[in-house]
Amino acid sequence: MIKAVIFDMDGVIVDSEPLHHKAYQNMFKDVGIKVSDALYESYTGQATLPICQHLCKTFNLTESPETLMAIKRKHFKYLFDNDNSFTLIDGVLELIQDYHNNDLKLVLASSASMPNINRIFNRFSLNQYFIAKLSGADLKASKPHPEIFINAAKASGFKREECVVIEDSTNGIKAANAAGIYSIAFDSKHSKNQDYSTANKVITDFMEIRYNKIKNVLK
Known part of the structure; x- marks a missing residue:
């Protein structure tokens, strides 16, 4: 689970x-x-x-x-x-709230710098849902190296086998795979020329991975 x-x-x-x-x-x-x-x-x-x-x-x-x-x-x-057109991706806030309401621990693991992460989290009031935020800019190796996801799993307090990663890039999926964490590839209109062939699951809409649909995906 x-x-x-x-x-x-x-x-x-x-x-x-x-x-x-x-x-x-x-x-x-x-x-x-x-x-x-x-x-x-x-x-x-x-x-x-x-x-x-x-x-x-x-x-x-x-x-x-x-x-x-x-x-x-x-x-x-x-x-x-x-740029006033800069907004959250459709459906992601509802997904985050759905997971949070079902007591899942949420961790951010981004290649962005921590100032950029904080800028976005403050702008969209996301801090209330996440227990930790990790920046790849603070690490020696960037994705596809698995370090950021290994650290994110530790920050969650759970084993890697009890976590899932939601990613949209080839390098991110490779990093999740290398960390031994179940990977979900979000293939959206924003994704260009990315390889999701090694992802455990590929989605095009966040409705596909609401809590009730994936809570038992890990055996």
Whole structure:
């Protein structure tokens, strides 16, 4: 029986990808590089620092990864504060409330930085539902490394075999698999060119995983 649910944030709770995309594109312009769509999509689910490290190495940039990261975050903060169309993904608040009302422990495990996580959780009043929030930016290894999900399971107070992960990226599903945690892939209109072939379950609507429908999915 499920005891805890570990949520990814970008693409699952909020569709901040358009804001991230704009912020990255602005940063690319600032440092004078052209990043292909294929390369950009390969970064989905990874933290900002390893992305910037890869960019510096790929394009032989003189700027440091930390400088690129600061530029990108400056652009993102501006967009976050000024884009009124930024909202929760349809149905996710009802899902979070459903799990919370059924006494599941909820943990956030996102590659986003903690300032961005807190900004989103404060904006949408989500702190009341989650017992812990983990940022991949604070870890040595980014998804698809399983560290963040291993730590999230520990934070829930339950065994990994009693948890499920809800993810929308190839790297996130790989990380959940490597951690030995049941993975649910959310294949939405916001997901682009992601591989869910190794997920335990694939959904297109959060109604498919309401508590009564998945409470016994773990044997």
